[in-house]
Amino acid sequence: MHAEKEIHFRDAAAKALLDPQLRANFRRAMDGLITKRKAQFPDPRDLQDLRDLSTAIRSRSLLCLPELLEQLEASCTKNGIKVHWAETCEQANQLILGILQAKGAKTLVKGKSMVSEEMHLNAFLESKGIEALESDLGEYIIQLDGETPSHIIMPAIHKNKDQIARQFSQKIKDAKYTEDVDELTAMARKVLRQKFLDADAGLSGVNFAVAETGTLCLVENEGNGRMSTHVPPVHIAVMGLEKVVAQLEDVAPLYAILTRSATGQAVSTYFNLITGPRGAGEKDGPQEVHLVILDNGRSRIYADPQLRATLRCIRCGACMNHCPVYTRVGGHAYEAIYPGPIGKILTPQMEGVGVRHDLIHGSSLCGACGEVCPVEIPIPEILVRLRREATHDDMASTVAGKGTGRTATEDWAWRLWAGVTKRPALYRVATWFATRFGKALPASAPLIKNWTQSRTKPVPARRSLSERMRAEGASHE
Amino acid sequence: MNGTKPKKVYFYGTCLVDLFFPDAGMAGIQLLRRAGVEVVFPEGQTCCGQPAFNCGYWEEARDVARTQVALFPQDLPVILPSGSCAGMMKVHYPELFHGQPDEAKVRAFSARVYELTQFLVDVLDVKLQDLGEPVKVTWHSSCHAVRDLGLKGEPQALIGQLANVELAPLAREYECCGFGGTFAVRHPEISGAMVTDKVADATATGASVVLSTDGGCLMNVNGALEAKRSKLKVQHIAEFLWERTRAR
Numbered sequence: 001m002h003a004e005k006e007i008h009f010r011d012a013a014a015k016a017l018l019d020p021q022l023r024a025n026f027r028r029a030m031d032g033l034i035t036k037r038k039a040q041f042p043d044p045r046d047l048q049d050l051r052d053l054s055t056a057i058r059s060r061s062l063l064c065l066p067e068l069l070e071q072l073e074a075s076c077t078k079n080g081i082k083v084h085w086a087e088t089c090e091q092a093n094q095l096i097l098g099i100l101q102a103k104g105a106k107t108l109v110k111g112k113s114m115v116s117e118e119m120h121l122n123a124f125l126e127s128k129g130i131e132a133l134e135s136d137l138g139e140y141i142i143q144l145d146g147e148t149p150s151h152i153i154m155p156a157i158h159k160n161k162d163q164i165a166r167q168f169s170q171k172i173k174d175a176k177y178t179e180d181v182d183e184l185t186a187m188a189r190k191v192l193r194q195k196f197l198d199a200d201a202g203l204s205g206v207n208f209a210v211a212e213t214g215t216l217c218l219v220e221n222e223g224n225g226r227m228s229t230h231v232p233p234v235h236i237a238v239m240g241l242e243k244v245v246a247q248l249e250d251v252a253p254l255y256a257i258l259t260r261s262a263t264g265q266a267v268s269t270y271f272n273l274i275t276g277p278r279g280a281g282e283k284d285g286p287q288e289v290h291l292v293i294l295d296n297g298r299s300r301i302y303a304d305p306q307l308r309a310t311l312r313c314i315r316c317g318a319c320m321n322h323c324p325v326y327t328r329v330g331g332h333a334y335e336a337i338y339p340g341p342i343g344k345i346l347t348p349q350m351e352g353v354g355v356r357h358d359l360i361h362g363s364s365l366c367g368a369c370g371e372v373c374p375v376e377i378p379i380p381e382i383l384v385r386l387r388r389e390a391t392h393d394d395m396a397s398t399v400a401g402k403g404t405g406r407t408a409t410e411d412w413a414w415r416l417w418a419g420v421t422k423r424p425a426l427y428r429v430a431t432w433f434a435t436r437f438g439k440a441l442p443a444s445a446p447l448i449k450n451w452t453q454s455r456t457k458p459v460p461a462r463r464s465l466s467e468r469m470r471a472e473g474a475s476h477e
Numbered sequence: 478m479n480g481t482k483p484k485k486v487y488f489y490g491t492c493l494v495d496l497f498f499p500d501a502g503m504a505g506i507q508l509l510r511r512a513g514v515e516v517v518f519p520e521g522q523t524c525c526g527q528p529a530f531n532c533g534y535w536e537e538a539r540d541v542a543r544t545q546v547a548l549f550p551q552d553l554p555v556i557l558p559s560g561s562c563a564g565m566m567k568v569h570y571p572e573l574f575h576g577q578p579d580e581a582k583v584r585a586f587s588a589r590v591y592e593l594t595q596f597l598v599d600v601l602d603v604k605l606q607d608l609g610e611p612v613k614v615t616w617h618s619s620c621h622a623v624r625d626l627g628l629k630g631e632p633q634a635l636i637g638q639l640a641n642v643e644l645a646p647l648a649r650e651y652e653c654c655g656f657g658g659t660f661a662v663r664h665p666e667i668s669g670a671m672v673t674d675k676v677a678d679a680t681a682t683g684a685s686v687v688l689s690t691d692g693g694c695l696m697n698v699n700g701a702l703e704a705k706r707s708k709l710k711v712q713h714i715a716e717f718l719w720e721r722t723r724a725r
Contacts, residue, residue: 009664010663010664010666010667013664013666013667014666014667017666017667017670023670324652324653324655324671325667325671328667328670328671328674329667358663361532361659361660361663361664362660362663362664362667363657363660364620364653364655364656364657364658364660364661364668364671365531365620365657365658365660366620366624366652366653366657367620367621367624367625368620368624368651368652368653370624371624381572384530384531384533385533386533387531387532387533388533388534388535389533390533391532391533391534392533410532414529414532414534414537415537417528417529417537418529418534418537418538418540418541421523421524421526421541422523422540422541422543422544423544424520424521424522424523424544427523431495431496434496435496447662450661450662450663450665451661451662451665451700452700452704453665453666453669454665454668454669454670454672454673454700454701454704455669455672455697455699455700455701455703455704456699456700456703456704457700458497458696458699458700459497460496460497461496461497461498461499461500463499464495464496464499465490465494465495465496465499465502465503466490466495466518466520466522467499468499468503469490469506469518470520
């Protein structure tokens with residue numbers, strides 16, 4: 001059984017690598033983010049303490065996820081927030097459409113939400129005659145060009161200032177060309193201000209949802225999150241079902257490690273705690289607040305004790321900032337909603353390990369992602385697990401598409417490798433041949449050809465270490 | 478071992494050192510011998526099984542790993558001139574054998590595994606005397622040595638003992654060189670971009686030698702340097718240390 005339509009990360013990555021501007025933009029941005037994060041954690045013990053605590057909070061939250069979700073629904077309902085459940089993106093889109101149509105809404109202004117990207121909400125709403133406008137500056141920039149985010153928290157990081165200057169002068173009405181960052185920001189602000197005031201509804205993501213209090217926490221730097229959630233008469237929040245924590249006390253450590261890991265900030269400029277619609281006698285806030293909780297494959301991931309760690313993610317993006325692969329190819333090459341290391345383990349679990357087999361192997365397993373992850377998701381270990389799942393269908397698991405990445409060629413290659421490597425006498429013969437004739441292998445031979453794209457052909461030594469030790473008559477015992 | 482220095486150790490050559498860097502293996506053995514340790518080199522060594530393990534072929538990896546563990550029956554330290562293979566045997570063997578009938582035996586083996594510089598510094602506390610000409614070197618820290626095995630600057634400490642050696646810091650020292658085993662041939666474009674950048678950073682240090690503790694990284698960086706006809710050379714740290722400190 002083979003996976004249908006396998007998506008080849010290699011092809012898209014190779015294309016991205018040929019764009020020097022793109023590579024320079026990512027390298028500069030990621031180097032900056034690495035430096036800023038490092039400055040926030042001067043003491044490795046303090047960092048480890050905070051990681052331990054954050055990991056424990058996220059693990060504990062997941063341990064009682066079903067109970068916490070029920071509690072969240074009850075608390076939100078008490079606060080006047082209407083809770084909706086969606087198993088699929090299609091259901092979530094329909095739910096949101098229903099809410100908007102009930103209010104006769106024609107325009108929706110959006111704070112940043114990766115879950116809404118997962119749902120392809122903007123395109124869906126447009127097809128139903130509703131305008132969805134991104135108000136996060138980065139999201140606004142890419143929406144102008146009809147692009148998708150290239151990073152989960154800095155969606156337009158693939159563009160530099162000059163590219164944005166050109167884009168604004170072409171796409172924003174009456175805009176003059178300028179490379180001044182303040183002027184560019186002011187241009188976007190002017191457009192967005194009016195949109196906030198005119199919008200019939202606002203939409204946001206959720207960073208943490210507190211089960212005990214029914215509080216939706218939103219971390220942001222631009223104030224657009226607050227405007228999207230407070231100015232329009234209706235606020236719709238969307239979240240993946242893993243985002244719940246038990247109590248308000250859990251939020252402080254997660255918030256502290258989120259902003260430091262993400263942008264190297266001790267705190268974000270805005271931190272919103274949303275507890276419901278406008279109360280009686282209050283002068284502002286939406287009249288209605290809705291919370292849409294999306295599954296979209298998460299409960300399947302949740303069912304596996306090892307893979308469940310994937311759901312600890314707090315979407316800081318530190319794994320991609322530190323990833324040597326992401327830094328070079330950028331986010332779009334992944335052809336996925338979530339790029340970088342977290343995307344490399346999340347996407348195959350959502351879409352199937354067979355169709356994403358090439359992506360699962362697009363890692364040198366260097367471990368930089370696992371090292372910086374604030375909630376200690378063992379990304380390299382999970383990648384290896386998914387490589388197993390992709391090529392084996394006999395594992396007791398619920399992984400999507402398991403075994404569909406298997407090929408006869410690879411099976412045969414590993415069987416041959418094991419057959420020789422577990423038989424020392426045979427291995428000795430093989431290495432003898434390699435040392436005597438390895439030089440004669442053409443640089444254009446399969447696999448060697450790939451190696452020699454950027455390197456000379458490796459040439460075995462004339463006598464192996466084992467051979468020399470035998471000649472020396474070393475103690476073998 | 479109770480804090481006393483062991484008198485006898487096993488040496489595991491690893492497949493890459495065996496085939497591509499035998500001088501590094503010999504040098505590692507000599508460094509241990511000079512520190513007063515008898516070195517046992519069991520016959521029948523092949524590969525730790527990491528390539529199959531990383532690609533998800535765990536049964537094949539286990540078959541091979543079992544034959545290797547069986548070569549080291551005595552309760553002696555097992556020394557490897559490679560951070561990556563030592564990480565495989567020390568950290569990943571317990572995962573690979575989880576739930577297997579021989580798990581306890583494998584765990585006991587894993588507990589005895591050391592990377593060479595780790596053993597020279599942390600267990601033997603060796604003192605080196607530099608007999609070589611002044612030279613400038615740079616250090617490439619292998620990902621698995623640092624992140625899997627938890628090396629804490631042992632190689633740099635050894636280099637630091639050599640009076641005539643200047644250690645030039647490598648920009649982005651902790652970034653992967655792009656080897657990654659089968660990654661280098663499955664994703665040659667990305668791997669190639671990574672090693673090309675690594676070589677540029679190494680060249681910018683002005684050093685004449687790039688040192689590392691891993692055959693994979695050395696083979697990768699060396700291949701990229703040769704392709705550019707660079708004057709910069711690579712060398713395994715064991716060979717470098719032995720060449721500079723042996724009596725001639």
